Amino acid sequence: xxTIQEEIRRRRTFAIxxxxxxxxxxxxxxxxxYGGAISMAGAVKGKKSARHAVSDWMEIEKQxxxxxxxxxxxxxxxxxxxxILDTPGHQDFSEDTYRTLMAADAAIMVIDASKGxxxxxxxxxxxxxxxxxxxxxxxxxxxxxxxxxFDLLEQIERELGIKTYAVNWPIGCxxxxxxxxxxETRHILSxxxxxxxxxxxxxxxxxxxxxxxxxxxxxxxxxxxxDIELLDGASEDFNLNAIQAGELSPVFFGSALTNFGVEPFxxxxxxxxxxxxxxxxxxxxxxxxxxxxxAFVFKIQANMNKAHRDRVTFLRxxxxxxxxxxxxxxxxxxxxxxxxxxxxxxxxxxxxxxxxYAGDIIGVFDPGLxxxxxxxxxANRKVCFEGIPTFAPEHFARVRHKDTMKRKQFVKGVxxxxxxxxxxxxHEPDMGMExxxxxxxxxxxxxxxxxxxxTEYNVEIIREPLSYQYIRWIGGDVEHPTHLTISxxxxxxxxxxxxxxxxxxxxxxxxxxxxxNEGLELxxxxxx
Ligand code: G4P
Numbered sequence: 001x002x003t004i005q006e007e008i009r010r011r012r013t014f015a016i017x018x019x020x021x022x023x024x025x026x027x028x029x030x031x032x033x034y035g036g037a038i039s040m041a042g043a044v045k046g047k048k049s050a051r052h053a054v055s056d057w058m059e060i061e062k063q064x065x066x067x068x069x070x071x072x073x074x075x076x077x078x079x080x081x082x083x084i085l086d087t088p089g090h091q092d093f094s095e096d097t098y099r100t101l102m103a104a105d106a107a108i109m110v111i112d113a114s115k116g117x118x119x120x121x122x123x124x125x126x127x128x129x130x131x132x133x134x135x136x137x138x139x140x141x142x143x144x145x146x147x148x149x150f151d152l153l154e155q156i157e158r159e160l161g162i163k164t165y166a167v168n169w170p171i172g173c174x175x176x177x178x179x180x181x182x183x184e185t186r187h188i189l190s191x192x193x194x195x196x197x198x199x200x201x202x203x204x205x206x207x208x209x210x211x212x213x214x215x216x217x218x219x220x221x222x223x224x225x226x227d228i229e230l231l232d233g234a235s236e237d238f239n240l241n242a243i244q245a246g247e248l249s250p251v252f253f254g255s256a257l258t259n260f261g262v263e264p265f266x267x268x269x270x271x272x273x274x275x276x277x278x279x280x281x282x283x284x285x286x287x288x289x290x291x292x293x294x295a296f297v298f299k300i301q302a303n304m305n306k307a308h309r310d311r312v313t314f315l316r317x318x319x320x321x322x323x324x325x326x327x328x329x330x331x332x333x334x335x336x337x338x339x340x341x342x343x344x345x346x347x348x349x350x351x352x353x354x355x356x357y358a359g360d361i362i363g364v365f366d367p368g369l370x371x372x373x374x375x376x377x378x379a380n381r382k383v384c385f386e387g388i389p390t391f392a393p394e395h396f397a398r399v400r401h402k403d404t405m406k407r408k409q410f411v412k413g414v415x416x417x418x419x420x421x422x423x424x425x426x427h428e429p430d431m432g433m434e435x436x437x438x439x440x441x442x443x444x445x446x447x448x449x450x451x452x453x454x455t456e457y458n459v460e461i462i463r464e465p466l467s468y469q470y471i472r473w474i475g476g477d478v479e480h481p482t483h484l485t486i487s488x489x490x491x492x493x494x495x496x497x498x499x500x501x502x503x504x505x506x507x508x509x510x511x512x513x514x515x516x517n518e519g520l521e522l523x524x525x526x527x528x
Contacts, residue, residue, distance in 0.1 A: 004321050004357065008288050009275050011359030013083040013316075015100055017125065018110035019118030023140040027110055027256040028073070028084060034266060035075030035082060071301075071314070072361040074344060080270050083361055093120065093442035095421060096299055098391045099372065101127045103298040103316035103361065106134045106273045113139050113146030113173065113253070116155045125160050127391070130525075132246045133277070135162060136269055139170075142180075143191075143255040146173035150230075153251060163248045165236045167268060168261065169227055170253040171220050178216040180253050180261055181207065181224060183231060184238075184268075190215055191260050244274050276359035279318045281375070281383040286319050288358035292381035293320040293328065297374040298388060300366070300420040302452070311420070312343075313366040315376060318385065322356040331375040331384045339364040339376070372421040389525040390495075393424050393439030396468045396503065397446060400435040402460040407434070413457030414438075418496070423449050426471075426493040426501065429482055437493055437503075438463075439471060468503040470510060476521030485516040499526060 018024040073084045085104050087097045101107065107128045109121060128135050139152060146152075153164045168180040171188070179190035187204040205212055207228065213221040242248035250272060254261025276288035279296075286294060295315040302311045322342070329336050342362045344353045356362050370376075373387035401410035411433045418425045423445055426437040440446055446463065453459045468491065474481050481500035482492055490513060491503040502522065504510050514520055 004291065005289055007081070007321070007357045008359060010079060011081050011083065011276055011357060012106070012270060012273050013085065013104055013276060013359045013361070014106040014108060014273065015085040015087050015104040016108045016110060017087055017101070017121060017128070019112070019115070019120040022110045022112040022115070022118070022121070023256045024087075024110050027108070027138060027140065027262065028086070030256055030259055030262045031082075031084065031266060032073060032075055034263060035077045071363075072344075074360070077266065077270070081359075082270075083359060085361070087124065094445050095391055095393070095424075095441040097124065098127050098441070099298050099388055099421065101131065101133075102388045103314075104133060105275075105277045105359070106136065108136045108138055108269070109249070110138050110140050110256075111152070111156075113141045113152065113170075114144055116147055116152055117159050122159065125162075129160075129162075129246060130389075134244050134246050134273060135249045136273070137164065137249045137251040138256075138265060139251060139253045140256050142170050142173050142253050143177050143258050143260070144174050146170070149227075149253065156249070156251075162246070163236050163242070164251050165238060165243070165248050166231060166251045168252055168254075168264070169224075169231065171216050171224050176217070176220065177255070178220050181228065182264070183228075183235075188212065188216070189261070189264065191255075191258070240272065243272055276318070279385055281385045286383055286385075288319050290319040290381075291321075292378040293322050293326065294318045294375065294377035294381070294383050294385070295322070295362075296385040296388075297370050297372055297376070300370065300372060300422075301363075302417070302420055302422065311366050311368065312363040313370045314361055314363050317356055317358050317360050317362065319358050320378065321358075322353075322360075322362065324352070324354045327379045328376050329379045329382060330369065331377065331382065332371065333369055333374075335369075336379050337369075341365045368416070371419050387527070389527050390424065391441065392471050392473075392524040393441050394469060395441075395443050395446065396437055396439050396466040396471070398435060398464045398466055399438045400462050402462055406459045409457045409459045410453075410461070413453045413459055415496075417449060417452060422452075424495065426495050426503075429492060429494055429500075437466065466503075467505055470504040470507065470524075472502050472504070472510065472522035472524060473526045474500045474502060474520065475523050477519035478517070484513065484520065486513050495526075 016024050016028055071086055075082050085100045087100050111117060149170055156164055166183055168182045170180055171178040177191055179188055181188050187206060189204060236248060239248055243250060252261060252265045254265060256262060278285040278287050295317045297313050298316050299314040300311055324342055325338055327336055327338060342353050342364050344351055344362055353362055375385045377383050401407060414425060414436055417423055424439040426439060450461060450463060453461050487509050489505050490509050493501050493503055495501060510522060
């Protein structure tokens with residue numbers, strides 16, 4: 001096996017998805033600690049500011065209040081080269097969060113044990129399902145009061161439509177949390193809390209050890225025996241193919257904050273998660289092990305350094321090896337070029353990369369050549385990857401320029417910001433660019449947009465919020481999209497590829513339109 005192939009085989013590229021506050025940042029940091037990528041042991045459960053300093057790296061963007069970043073952190077662990085893609089949540093939630101999942105080969109879903117499946121997780125989960133990538137579940141915060149573990153699994157299966165395979169099982173929760181029973185090795189990993197401090201004891205005991213009742217308490221002991229019996233009889237069997245096809249989710253219980261169950265999780269995850277996956281280009285699969293370099297653009301971060309008015313384009317390498325200064329071909333621009341200052345993010349640092357492999361993410365400086373979904377490949381081996389879908393925004397505003405003299409800058413700004421994928425723009429059929437409808441996935445994007453129009457394009461805009469909540473691309477057999485039977489508060493618009501869409505104020509109106517228009521299909525993403 002060549003070293004290129006070895007390098008690719010040891011790569012794992014995944015994203016962590018969760019609803020805000022479930023513990024994504026805490027888990028990410030614990031993983032980074034194992035990999036030695038950060039050295040903040042003990043300080044992880046620190047002030048919010050300290051935590052953010054580690055995983056929200058675009059601190060300057062943050063101060064400007066417009067952090068929309070999602071990047072990658074790379075670290076090594078036991079021979080594996082791990083790329084964790086950050087999926088912005090909280091107020092940073094944006095279309096980037098969805099797009100990041102297009103660059104991942106697996107996802108870890110963090111669930112708060114007291115809350116179960118929450119809204120944002122549901123949305124992100126849908127994108128993972130669309131791609132059939134493996135999804136691992138980490139049920140977090142077992143050191144707090146938690147819901148019944150059987151109920152949690154049942155909810156995941158019912159609401160998300162994925163089967164579950166428990167790798168370990170919790171013994172108690174909250175103050176009574178005593179550890180987990182590993183259903184594969186049939187050992188108990190015990191957890192001890194002393195006063196305010198938590199210590200993780202690595203004692204591995206077998207469930208029939210006579211000292212077990214003393215260790216975990218009589219009641220927990222009895223409960224565990226009952227649970228194991230139930231699980232042995234009723235749970236799904238291990239099936240690696242189903243896991244890797246995203247049909248069966250391995251479930252782990254633990255507590256990221258107290259570092260309980262994180263390392264066993266990481267180890268098992270690395271065994272079960274696949275190396276870089278093949279991607280479709282021109283209808284055929286490109287193997288990551290193909291020697292020729294290829295990559296696609298999944299994210300564009302504008303004006304990282306205001307002084308230079310530059311932007312950084314993030315590429316997911318799909319095959320082969322990238323070498324600094326190599327000549328590449330930009331398919332959509334039909335141009336040969338060298339990528340400028342290729343860099344990689346290593347926790348909080350950015351470093352120029354000399355080489356990178358399939359599975360890795362690199363950022364390159366970009367004067368405005370690239371768009372989301374573009375392919376960049378070796379000059380001698382031309383491929384074109386299928387584009388990245390456009391995901392339905394959820395917030396809409398009508399936008400126009402305040403000063404008619406600024407029309408040109410307005411059009412330029414709106415078009416460029418939309419091309420980067422920070423906003424989506426629509427217009428009413430047969431309307432020009434005097435007024436556009438801007439759609440965003442997270443409301444913060446409106447402020448980012450307004451701020452950028454003012455500071456980068458010198459245009460003040462008038463933004464009028466619209467009450468639409470849903471947008472759907474029109475699919476199916478529809479001859480005249482403007483002649484559909486729709487309710488009075490539903491609007492027909494077009495995107496700038498002239499595709500027709502419908503804007504709805506409620507789900508009820510979506511159903512209404514579907515019922516009254518035979519053959520109509522409504523899609524919440526558009527395949528580009
Ligand atoms: P997020 O990135 O998914 O939004 O979640 P984050 O890791 O920021 O965690 C949200 C809150 O939950 C944090 O508390 C964090 O300390 C806490 N947390 C994470 N994992 C666990 C766990 O396993 N057990 C317990 N008990 N708490 C956990 P916070 O009060 O919001 O922040 P801080 O003031 O503690 O920094």
